[in-house]
Amino acid sequence: MNTSPTTTGAPAPSTAEAPHGPGTTTPAAATAADYTQTELIVCAAAKMLAGKGTVFAGIGLPTLAVDLAHRTVNPDVELIYESGVSGAHPEAMAEGIADSVVVSGAEAVVTMQALFGYVLQGGNVDVGFLGAAQIDRHGSLNTSVIGDWEKPQVRLPGSGGATDIMANAGEIFVIIRRHDHSSFPAALDFVTSPSPVRAREAGVGIQPQGHGVSVVITPLGVLRREDTYGELVLTHVHPGVTVDEVRAATGWDLQVADDVRTTAEPTAEEVRLLREEIDRVRLYLR
Template identity: 65%
Template sequence: MSTPQERKETVTLTPSEAVTSSELLSVVASRELASRRTVFAGIGLPTLATELARLTVAPQIEVVYESGVCGAHPSHLPETIADAVLISGAEAVLSMPALFGYVLQGGHIDVGFLGAAQIDRWGNLNTSVIGDWERPDVRLPGSGGAIEVMANSREVFVVMRRHTPRSFTAALDFCTTPGPDRALAEGIRPLGVGVTRVITELGILAREGIGEELRLVAVHPGVTVDQVREATGWELEVADSVATVEPPTAAELRLLRKDVDPGRVYLR
């Protein structure tokens, strides 16, 4: 892979190189990792974001995967969390009890990267069912290790491809992964503050800590605040000053396409 300095190259895009949703979300998410060191990442967009961050804003980043791999430095993108490429060059491979007991519950993760089918204003997540539990419209994969990641990471980033009232909802169809606010209400004390960033196709939502709702802090070029409000299933709080996200640069796209995912495993 390339070195971090290559981000400074000037690259010209042609009209045929339109930015895809996956590229946009990966680039924006990677920038949010600038001051972070340890990241618990899943496969897909989180992998793209962490690998791009390593080449740009966060060369110090150490990536941990649910399969027990710590300090992963893969030569190419893994296709699953059990892909052998994650082991080559890794700093350690731990058992599941060691990973969750010592690394996660030990408070060593700066950022946990999660996805979701639904999210509410407090950052609670649904990855179980859409619709009624007994007769769902869609049955989803479930939690995996997301509950542990939410409870024990210092903060959590969520990347969601779709921003609609169905996915950003006032009431989850099912709460798979409760955030700290809900956990505290049930007498459980989490280590972290829960979701602090949500990166979507429309912009960025953020919250600083426990007791705060997600609010709109930035929109992508061409997107209005009213559009985001209409696409959100609750009365969305809006920052006093809403920023406009800088579009992906030619250099970022070049690294993403040529170095991070040349085989377009996850870029689509």
């Protein structure tokens, strides 16, 4: 198997990987029978939010990850919603960006024009947390159509605020529920949110100020992109998954780090928080 080294930059967060070395102590991990694949993905994403300041989060698994991070590794994380809510402190799990629970106790509620024009485009968002139907090797996202534009197999919701978030947030985290050739194709069926690479190739308009996608958490592992104009690199595989399985499920010749690590399993407390306090109705957990 051919492998390529990671690009230079900060190492993958230690909180997202199994610790090594004598004398290391960690919270008790749940057994394989005690957590689901979705819970593993969410817990890995939450750990990567340690030390992050302002997070512009989409609804769904990103919501769970930010809430879990707030309760565990990052109590000071500031949550922003597309509806104009800044510094949100949801009293319950949000079921939409305009859910009343995201307004109660928020630091501020502004117009969407002010949120995008001053907060996001002003460079005040550290992490944009998005989902996607497809992602390519440089981190461009498709949330518009699967198949031909005129006669698509599936028509998706479209951009929403994702294009602006991609261009202006400091970096982008992506959670995706599938890892196969349809979700990680060699070429996207449609480019909804272009990466800095795609924007530079187009050569028109204002170039994005953000890094673009830096982390992708999938059902098989974690991919990172540390060079603004580089490719995604496999840095972690989930428990029981091999590097060969991840490469076979990817529609391009995926680069692989020299020191691929195993994602840390969720702790029993993380699983309890997700099930009993965060998503008690199993709206997003499966």
